[in-house]
Amino acid sequence: MEKPMEITAGSPATRAAAKPGRFGIALSGDRKLTIVLMVLLPVCALLATNSFYKSVLVSSMINSIAAVGLCLMLGFAGQISIGQAAFYGLGAYVTAYLTNRFGLQPVVAVALGSAIAMAVGWGISRPLSRLHEHYLAMATLAFGIIMYIVFANARPLTGGLDPGTSVGKFAILGFDLSTMDRYFWVVWAALGFAALIAGNVAATQVGRSLLAVKMSAPAAASVGIDVVRAKAFVFAIGAFLTGLSGGLYAYFARSFNATTFGIGYSIELLMMVVLGSLTRVSGAIVGAFIITILPVVFEHFEDYKTLVFGITMVLIMKFMPSGLVEGVFGLGARLLRRKGI
């Protein structure tokens, strides 16, 4: 296809259709930025002198995986979800349960946890595919809250709010990977995997059909796209990545309770995706870092923390409505143009 679609310049579809590079591999701007970020992360890990910074880094990366999943759902397919914490929780609880109860290898447990989250995502997408916009937002919100209530009260399975759940150390075939230095690489690999999946979805026909569904479901159906199937696909993959992130969180926190999986986390994820960039996978990663790190930075403000965080959110969204990554790019382009380059 010479011209994939008539879409406004700068949309993911036009960006994804990058020219083959020197090595014959087509890399879109988004992918290049993602690769740069993936290379920068180990550098950051080396520079992070104390274990606190390192754990903030790792938790940002765990959140990034979930954010990449939501980015596909919301940014590419236009399917808003304010219930992602449910998948995050499913990933974490299934992982912990399988390890504790059946003594499964951590990697297998995390994989099964993500798979179950994925199955649930696929399952709810069928009925939810009838709903649009605000109604979809409410339905996913309701799903998230219901799952939270279940997590908090199904104490024999989840430990509820108190005492919660704890898991052992992350290890592959007996090789201990639970120190923050080593666990960093586990999460790094998972984030790379997530970004690869998301990048592939974005750059292929699947991603373009998702974009078509986002722009207009009836129009997409008219050119032969199975809208329900496309929505089910994106819900499943979004839930899978969020479940993966939850499974990794379980081994990161080692001990956690249901409060982690409340509505607050779903909203945070939404902020990450929108704040970074709705249409770039790299934007989701940047957004996840900002939302994870900002509260840590503002920790010194004590009582003013919430206030400063809120004002920052409003300012970014008001003055860079298409996200920080887009905003910075736009600003750079404008500066270059002014200089006449």
Next chain:
Amino acid sequence: MFEQVVVSGLTVGAIYALIAIGFTIVFSTVRVVNFAHGEFVMAGGVLYAWLAIVHQVPIAIAIPAAIVGCVLIAWLSYELCLAGMDKDNHIAQVMVTLGLGITIKGVAQVFVGKDTQFPPPFTSGSPLALGSVSISQQSLWIVGSLAVLLGLLWALLQKTRVGKGMRAVAINHYAAVLMGISPKRAAIIAFALAGLIGGAAGAALAPVASAHYDNGIFLGIKGFAAAILGGLGNPVGAVIGGLILGLTESLTAGYVSSVYKDAVSLVLLLAILLSRPQGLLGRPLPAKL
């Protein structure tokens, strides 16, 4: 016991209805789901408690003052944050309202404090006894405010030029502009009304359910659920949605389990959404091309 459960369900439902009306008014004129709306309600309660308890202001002054404060907050929210944003970028607008909600919560935390407070009920006196049912005076105030505010809102929207202009904007933004109606003015009035009704709901609820800076999100979700249940954009739907939600919660808490009362009401909401995707009284959504 059944009657008692129904009475408390209707009281809770009336609060949800009041919150839902604010969502609905703002949605129909500005086309934005205002996620800061729950914080307006929280502000109503917190301001009332702050004035009545910390500053010992008489109740008759503290209540209107708290409501006026909420109207100001709502007006400033629109004027400083949403005005001038790209109308078609819904998701950015929603995110701004989310940020705004966090900001309002932060302001309450810094300036009013983190204590949970129970301000005095509007009128003190023994509960009304109707046979086996006892109704607290505050419940009457809550249901009464819903009735009065709904009546005033109806009069405003049906009888006045301002209200007719707002309805025109809700029906067709561009046609309204061509008729010389200012959508910005309609939006300001919509936000002010949301602040007023939300603030009143918050102040009326605080003596029963406490005033705390962290209450907003919970109240907002309940109000949003009620508005969606009834059909977003329809004030009567908002009231019906609120009452159904309140009754379901109260009946579940009374007869099944208080732990799962929110889950049951949300399952009901999901069931209704799946059979009627536009809500109970909403117009069927046209397919977007």
